[in-house]
Amino acid sequence: MPAELVEFTVKTLGPVKVVGKELRARFVSFEDNPIPAFWDRCFEDGTIAALEALPGRCYPSVYIGWEGAFTPDDQIFSYVVGVLAAPGAAVPEGMVAYDIPENRFAVGAIRGTPPDIYARAHDLTCEQAAKAGLEPALDFEMEWYDERFMQPDGQRLIDLYIPVE
Template identity: 40%
Template sequence: MARLVKFDVQTLPALKVVGRAVRVRMADEMEDPVPELWARCHGDGTIDELEALDTFDPSPVGWMGDFDAKTSSFVYLCGVLMPADAAVPEGFDVREIGPTSAAVGWVQGEPDELVPVAQELTEQAMSDAGAAADDTAGWALELYNDARYAHPGTQGEVVLDFYIPCLEPAGA
């Protein structure tokens, strides 16, 4: 069962998320384009190309944002975090984030069970810490750290880092 194993609030500088994007319809779970996007980005060398650039963190990320209430959809961008002033190769999708405080939850479990609960577990830890989501930011992010996600432990479990922009509690 997936569980939160670490939580903290980090200060992120201004960054870019650079990669390939698709629009995801939330009501259409049978047609989820995200797994195919990841397969394509790993298969066509997109992730390798981006990881070789000037990155803030070379770990692959899944950025979710640009929510559209009319179509009940959002953009999912598979890529990497880069400094705000980094040059972006032609043809890539870009979203800017930060500077901001971000609640970061490390969610551990079987790979297939992490994504559905990572946001909920991180939001609960954020609430328990007296912080609140910064709903004006309009994004959340999965970070697939190589050491924690790509190398399962003895029980086959991995750790997904989940980021949510937040407002820190007063006096923090």
């Protein structure tokens, strides 16, 4: 089943910061996508456990896949497996933080199976934001993973947050 937009909302979030482990990557294709293996590594190497114990964590059952810091010259971007934390939260050694100012976000709830859910989430959310008269702002987006991620029928559900104005 192809990925589909099941809900669209506009939310205000921030100020917060994303705290987590960073991967600098160049996306070529879904077959060569390094991000799923990076998530696996973060679960295995203790990163997720450290993030779960982070003082100042804002949403106890939420993990974030933050994408930004794109450099056009080499087509490399940052992907952070992380959590949202209060602006003053400490950043554990070996991790990074990106500040997110208070902002409005177009939020698309996307349901489907990998890799289609990831291939379509951005376009589905941007299309709906444009219909609502919203323009993308800032230079990042983030995947919001919570208890809804694993669906009983084997499907996945994520929220994609895109800053808008």
